Amino acid sequence: MRKPLTRRAPIALLAVGALLLSACGDDDDDDAAASATADDSGAATTAPAAEPSATEAESATGGGGPIKAAWVYVGPINDGGWTTAHDNGRKYVEEQMGDAVETTYKENVPEGPEAAQVIDDLVADGNDIIFATSFGFGEAMQAASAEYPDVAFEWATGIAPTDNMGIYYGAGEQSNYLAGMSAGAATESNIIGFVAPFPIPEVIRHINAYTLGVQAVNPDATVKVVWVNSWFDPTNERQAADSLITSGADVIASGGDSPAPGEAAKAAGVAWTGYDSDQSANFPDEWLTAAVYNWGPYYLKQVQAAAAGTWAPASYYGSIADGFTDIAPFGARVTQETQDAITAKRQEIVDGTFDIFAGPITDQAGTVRVPEGSTMSFGDQMTVNWFVAGVDGDPTGG
Numbered sequence: 289m290r291k292p293l294t295r296r297a298p299i300a301l302l303a304v305g306a307l308l309l310s311a312c313g314d315d316d317d318d319d320a321a322a323s324a325t326a327d328d329s330g331a332a333t334t335a336p337a338a339e340p341s342a343t344e345a346e347s348a349t350g351g352g353g354p355i356k357a358a359w360v361y362v363g364p365i366n367d368g369g370w371t372t373a374h375d376n377g378r379k380y381v382e383e384q385m386g387d388a389v390e391t392t393y394k395e396n397v398p399e400g401p402e403a404a405q406v407i408d409d410l411v412a413d414g415n416d417i418i419f420a421t422s423f424g425f426g427e428a429m430q431a432a433s434a435e436y437p438d439v440a441f442e443w444a445t446g447i448a449p450t451d452n453m454g455i456y457y458g459a460g461e462q463s464n465y466l467a468g469m470s471a472g473a474a475t476e477s478n479i480i481g482f483v484a485p486f487p488i489p490e491v492i493r494h495i496n497a498y499t500l501g502v503q504a505v506n507p508d509a510t511v512k513v514v515w516v517n518s519w520f521d522p523t524n525e526r527q528a529a530d531s532l533i534t535s536g537a538d539v540i541a542s543g544g545d546s547p548a549p550g551e552a553a554k555a556a557g558v559a560w561t562g563y564d565s566d567q568s569a570n571f572p573d574e575w576l577t578a579a580v581y582n583w584g585p586y587y588l589k590q591v592q593a594a595a596a597g598t599w600a601p602a603s604y605y606g607s608i609a610d611g612f613t614d615i616a617p618f619g620a621r622v623t624q625e626t627q628d629a630i631t632a633k634r635q636e637i638v639d640g641t642f643d644i645f646a647g648p649i650t651d652q653a654g655t656v657r658v659p660e661g662s663t664m665s666f667g668d669q670m671t672v673n674w675f676v677a678g679v680d681g682d683p684t685g686g
Contacts, residue, residue, distance in 0.1 A: 355595035357381065357587075358415040359393040360406055362422035363520045369545035369564035370519065371395065373581050374421045374444075376565075380584030381591050389591060399424025407432045411439055417594040419587065420444065429453060440594045440601075445490070449601040456586060458606030461497035461669070462637050463579030463613045465644040466630050467561045468501025470576040470618070471509075471539045473626040474559045475502075478509040481532025482541040483549045485519050487685030489672050491543055494579070496676045497644055498541060498561075503678050505629065512537060513681030522548040533558060539576070550574060559621050566616035575619030577630075582611055609638045645669060650677045 359378050363371040378391050392415070394406050403425045410418055411432065417440040420429050426446055433441045433453040446455030471480050480502060484491055499511045512535065514528040521544070529540050529552035539559040542549045547567050553560035553574045560571060562578035586604065593599035606612020615634070618627050636642035647658035651674045658664055664672075675683045 354388055354390040355417070355591060356390045356392070356413070356415045357591045357594070358391070358410040358413075358418045360397050360403065360410070360418065360420045360422075360425060361393060361395040362397060362399060362424065363545055364395050365393070367520055367545045368547040368567060368570075369542075369562075371421070371545065373564050374419075374583055377583030377587045381587050384584075384588050385591065388595065397422075397425070401428075404428035404431060411436050416440060417442065417591055417599065419590075440590075440599045442590060449603055452601060454590070454601040454604070456604040456606075458581060458604075458612040459608070460579050460581065460613050461493050462608050462644060463615050464494045465497040465501035465504075465637075466615045466634055467541070467577050467579050468498035468511075469505050469630050469633065470622050470626060471498070471541060471559070471561050472502035472504065472506035473623065473629075474576055474621055475506065475509050475539045477536050477538045478506065479536040480509060480511045480539040480541060481529065481535070481537030482511050482513045482681075483525050483528045483532070483543060484513050484515050484681075485544040486517060487515055487683055489670055492675065492683050493669055493672050494543060495679060495681075496672065499676050499678045500644060500649070504633075505626070510678055510680050511541070513675075513679060515681075515685045516544065517685070518544065520545040522546040525549055526552050529553065530556075542578075547571070559619075562616065568617050568619055572620065574621070576622055577618050578616040579613065580616050581606075581613050585611065608634065609640075651675060652677055652679060 359374060361371045361374060365371055365375040375393065378393060381389055382391055394410070397403050397406050399422055407418060407420070407428050419442045421444045423445045426443055429441055429443045430450065430453070433450045437452055439452065441453035443453055443455050445457045449455050482495055482498065484495060495511065495513060502509050502511060512532060514532055516524040516528050518524060525544055525546050525548040529549040532540060533552060533556045537558065539561070540549045540553045541561045542563045545564060547562065547570065550560045550562060550567055550571045554571055558574065559576050560574045561576045564578070564580060566578060566580055568575045586606065590599060608614055615630070633642060637644070643663050645658065645664040647662050648656055648660040649658035651657050654677065657674065673683055675681060
């Protein structure tokens with residue numbers, strides 16, 4: 289039986305993707321995409337382009353009418369998480385380019401055959417560049433990029449570019465480490481509950497980073513994981529959060545797309561760290577912070593390049609340093625002392641003087657996985673299938 293595709297890559301595919309990302313070199317056309325460089329971990333990164341003015345955005349089309357850009361979403365635009373963040377990026381493109389762009393989106397698109405039909409329809413509608421925001425859209429995107437060589441395709445969380453398809457994502461693990469610091473400082477029971485979507489490397493990497501952040505400020509705290517096997521399932525996410533609270537967690541963390549864990553935290557009067565989007569205004573009494581993504585500048589740069597005829601496929605892995613990922617504003621529960629500690633650590637990450645996955649790091653069984661004086665390679669980060677010490681849970685999803 290074929291396993292359903294999920295938003296992020298399964299372990300085997302991510303292993304291939306990590307090698308491909310590590311091998312990416314400089315792009316010859318600086319106007320098409322900023323040059324790819326290798327950081328100390330071997331990760332492919334792209335230097336951010338300066339944000340253009342509205343006039344520059346409008347002139348990118350060369351007077352030939354608006355460029356048409358489309359987005360394919362796995363969830364609803366009001367999910368309060370992953371899809372909301374992507375749609376904010378689409379709106380940013382509209383705000384910056386004005387009449388020089390015409391955007392459209394398709395929400396709640398299932399991963400599988402239906403995605404292929406949606407992409408075909410978007411091509412037929414004359415869209416010049418199409419962004420697919422879920423790993424599970426990859427098969428349809430790869431087929432479409434082969435069938436429509438004159439269309440620019442962009443695959444979020446993808447594993448390999450093609451002649452007319454780029455891939456993009458970023459180091460949410462950096463931001464999750466900082467969010468974990470806020471949780472470690474906030475807990476009094478020393479039990480933090482993590483509502484986790486799928487047992488795949490991306491999620492395991494994020495949980496590990498979060499736990500390392502927790503233990504940096506509170507070595508006695510543990511992170512208890514409950515898997516819900518879905519990116520967006522408010523009912524199951526709420527039930528998982530409730531069960532974690534019942535088991536003693538006084539801080540809840542989210543790894544999926546809905547704010548349902550925050551609703552559970554609100555009902556129980558405990559703290560919450562979100563994911564994907566800033567929910568501080570909706571949960572003022574429970575909110576700590578969240579790992580968030582700023583998709584807008586990347587989307588703008590790629591749409592403008594397509595409009596100017598200079599777009600080229602590339603592999604982009606953003607970071608806090610280039611503004612792609614960061615933490616949301618702090619909530620009232622985060623003390624000034626904790627805010628200062630997190631802000632200082634964030635600056636160390638930006639400066640490159642602190643690596644969240646530098647050793648020594650041991651796993652749940654006490655085995656040293658990353659010795660002192662070394663760090664996890666980018667490939668190992670992208671394929672990680674074990675939990676660090678301090679996590680209470682099964683990385684296989686059991």
